[in-house]
Amino acid sequence: MMNKEELAPHVKEIARVLEGRAKEQDIERDLDNYLNVYRMSLEASRRHIVRKYGGDPNALTKGDRKTLANLGLNEGSVDVLGRVMSSTTREITVSGQPKTIQSGVLADEAGATIGFTVWDLTKADLKPDTNYLIRYAYTREWNGQPELHLGNRVVVEERPQEEVVVPEGISVPSSGGRSAPQTVKVSGLRDNMNNVTITGRILSMKSREVDTPSGKKTMFSGIMGDETGRVEFTAWEDFKLREGEVITVSNGYVKGWKGIPRLSFGERAEVNRPKMDFPSAEQLSGEVMRTIEDIERNGGAFDVTTQGTIVDIKKGTGLIFRCPECHRVVLKGVCQIHGKVQQVPDLRIRVIVDDGFAAMTAVMKKEVSEELTGITLKEALDEARESMDTEAIAQRFEERLLAKPLVLRGTVMSDDYGLSMTVTEARFATVDVKSEAEALLSKIEVI
Amino acid sequence: MMMREPAWRVFASEFNASTLEFKGEGEKAPSYVITPLGAMINRLFIVGILTDMQNLGTDQDPYWRATVSDGTDRFYVYAGKYAPEASAALAKIEPPSFVAVIGKSRTYSSDEGKFYVSVRAEKVLTVDEHIKDNWLLETVRATLRRIDAMEEAMQMETPTVEGLVNLGFPAPLADGVVRAAEHYQDPDVNRFRGTVLEALEQLLPDRGFDLPLPRDMPTGPEEIDDEEIDDGEKEEVILKLIEKLDVNKKGASLPDLIKEAAKLGILEDELEEINNSLLDKGLIYEPTINRMKRI
Numbered sequence: 001m002m003n004k005e006e007l008a009p010h011v012k013e014i015a016r017v018l019e020g021r022a023k024e025q026d027i028e029r030d031l032d033n034y035l036n037v038y039r040m041s042l043e044a045s046r047r048h049i050v051r052k053y054g055g056d057p058n059a060l061t062k063g064d065r066k067t068l069a070n071l072g073l074n075e076g077s078v079d080v081l082g083r084v085m086s087s088t089t090r091e092i093t094v095s096g097q098p099k100t101i102q103s104g105v106l107a108d109e110a111g112a113t114i115g116f117t118v119w120d121l122t123k124a125d126l127k128p129d130t131n132y133l134i135r136y137a138y139t140r141e142w143n144g145q146p147e148l149h150l151g152n153r154v155v156v157e158e159r160p161q162e163e164v165v166v167p168e169g170i171s172v173p174s175s176g177g178r179s180a181p182q183t184v185k186v187s188g189l190r191d192n193m194n195n196v197t198i199t200g201r202i203l204s205m206k207s208r209e210v211d212t213p214s215g216k217k218t219m220f221s222g223i224m225g226d227e228t229g230r231v232e233f234t235a236w237e238d239f240k241l242r243e244g245e246v247i248t249v250s251n252g253y254v255k256g257w258k259g260i261p262r263l264s265f266g267e268r269a270e271v272n273r274p275k276m277d278f279p280s281a282e283q284l285s286g287e288v289m290r291t292i293e294d295i296e297r298n299g300g301a302f303d304v305t306t307q308g309t310i311v312d313i314k315k316g317t318g319l320i321f322r323c324p325e326c327h328r329v330v331l332k333g334v335c336q337i338h339g340k341v342q343q344v345p346d347l348r349i350r351v352i353v354d355d356g357f358a359a360m361t362a363v364m365k366k367e368v369s370e371e372l373t374g375i376t377l378k379e380a381l382d383e384a385r386e387s388m389d390t391e392a393i394a395q396r397f398e399e400r401l402l403a404k405p406l407v408l409r410g411t412v413m414s415d416d417y418g419l420s421m422t423v424t425e426a427r428f429a430t431v432d433v434k435s436e437a438e439a440l441l442s443k444i445e446v447i
Numbered sequence: 448m449m450m451r452e453p454a455w456r457v458f459a460s461e462f463n464a465s466t467l468e469f470k471g472e473g474e475k476a477p478s479y480v481i482t483p484l485g486a487m488i489n490r491l492f493i494v495g496i497l498t499d500m501q502n503l504g505t506d507q508d509p510y511w512r513a514t515v516s517d518g519t520d521r522f523y524v525y526a527g528k529y530a531p532e533a534s535a536a537l538a539k540i541e542p543p544s545f546v547a548v549i550g551k552s553r554t555y556s557s558d559e560g561k562f563y564v565s566v567r568a569e570k571v572l573t574v575d576e577h578i579k580d581n582w583l584l585e586t587v588r589a590t591l592r593r594i595d596a597m598e599e600a601m602q603m604e605t606p607t608v609e610g611l612v613n614l615g616f617p618a619p620l621a622d623g624v625v626r627a628a629e630h631y632q633d634p635d636v637n638r639f640r641g642t643v644l645e646a647l648e649q650l651l652p653d654r655g656f657d658l659p660l661p662r663d664m665p666t667g668p669e670e671i672d673d674e675e676i677d678d679g680e681k682e683e684v685i686l687k688l689i690e691k692l693d694v695n696k697k698g699a700s701l702p703d704l705i706k707e708a709a710k711l712g713i714l715e716d717e718l719e720e721i722n723n724s725l726l727d728k729g730l731i732y733e734p735t736i737n738r739m740k741r742i
Contacts, residue, residue: 441654
């Protein structure tokens, strides 16, 4: 079901083709009727309405007409209607040849903005404070945001001033969509951050060759850390990084993977080597404690330690069997992909860990499960054989784990069901109740 | 996101003092009990001593009611056929023992507008003293954090969720505190400082304590003067009540009975004792769960 906002660009497009032969509200009503009552396809509905009012359906754009806010990171062919807020031209060098391109910012009626680049000025020359219908453009991701590209297929049509009225007071980012620089620690990194400045020690690094449209390129990835945690990074240029050194990255950006923030820096970034005291690589490789709610605020975290109580044991805990081909869990020896297989036994624990303010799922593989519970896969198999019950071991895990406070280390990601940690180390928390109680008491008595 | 509701750590005295419930919109929206300090409880994790247990149902279809004391007050914990695991686990526990309960908050309001809270168990298990101590510690910390949040809120002209989040409080707590500040109107925060000290006293039995005095008497269930009717008379009164409420010959429903007894100044706890006594004496029986019938 399309709502009013989603209908809006199509209504405008039909109105454009009809050149005043029908009112927008009539078009909107018709379109809503065709789509949502008669369930016709969008394309057919548009053509029907244009024909109904005596217009030429072939004048409709074929591309996908979108509002700026709805643009994806990688659109193949889109049509947008908007007003140019700013535009500048500059020289660049492409394959040794000088070339003039144009870049700027486009805004639409909803107040959304997007950076654009015109690659062929003979196809389009966008003037500020002018409305354009841009057809057959495409988008590419830049710093986690879509950017609109007008290539050699683009068709641009100037539109009347009243067709796009940009709300007053919208902030127009400078071309390129960058925000003001911000200096952050590792624990402050969040998905989609732009223009970050961060200092850390490179704990590990490797390089790899990738194919790009402009030829082979070497990229560098690794792990960087400060006293608040560790983060994976990717450098898209060769900054001559060395393992173990302390660097300050300026104009980096953050792209999340399943909520785990990852630092990226490329040709617009700068890398400096500050002379300063900084924790050693060894100090930076230890446990970094963070609360679940804190991790939740960042959407996830790489190699972090947290504490909580097990409040539930989920299905799939205990003795499980996997497909030898794809490692999927099999039921009764049948893999959903590979059919009947010689199943491989495995141990796994899936629990909910909760600290009273937030909760997350924690998944432990065999080695971690064995170490934590003291029950080995072999024992579990023996027991299952004896009792003829593969479920019994899950019950024993529950008895050992439920209501127990745990310290867990691992990488936390997030999806529609919340946070989930892939655990690399787990142990029962040992708490010195008396001294902690004393400490809390002194805090209250001060008040 | 389908986020799992966190299991709040809250002392019984704070939980039982709650008189506010919040239901989200929509059919499947969760409901929350909001305590005077702003805990916004859908799920909770409690540890204490299981002091008393009763089957309000039948042998085939048990419906358990257990009281779990954390040293500040008692939680009422229920488990029936909708939580077979918890119900089965509870059946095996012999009071008194240390138990941990993970459950959902439930509320009940009487016709007089009295508000009762309880816990519907999801998981019940026996635990050792170490788990209990750790829980006390965690709950002290959580309670202090709520006291902190509530005091901050009370200093704001109009407390807002955003304002509290900016001070570093988690959003669900900030939400609860803003609602609580409005509903409870200047909640007696010091009373819960006293609760915290009581809990710490359990952990440090050798230390002397100066308990801050609450501003006034607890805002929870009022004390009822028991002296008016003596025990024998009370049984007689309840018997008559059961007869009177047995309109369809299937027995008097327990919620009705609780309601009517409360009007006569007999609270749920006491009613339970009376019912037990009557059951023991063979004067009444339970034809179905939650129904009492005169023999």
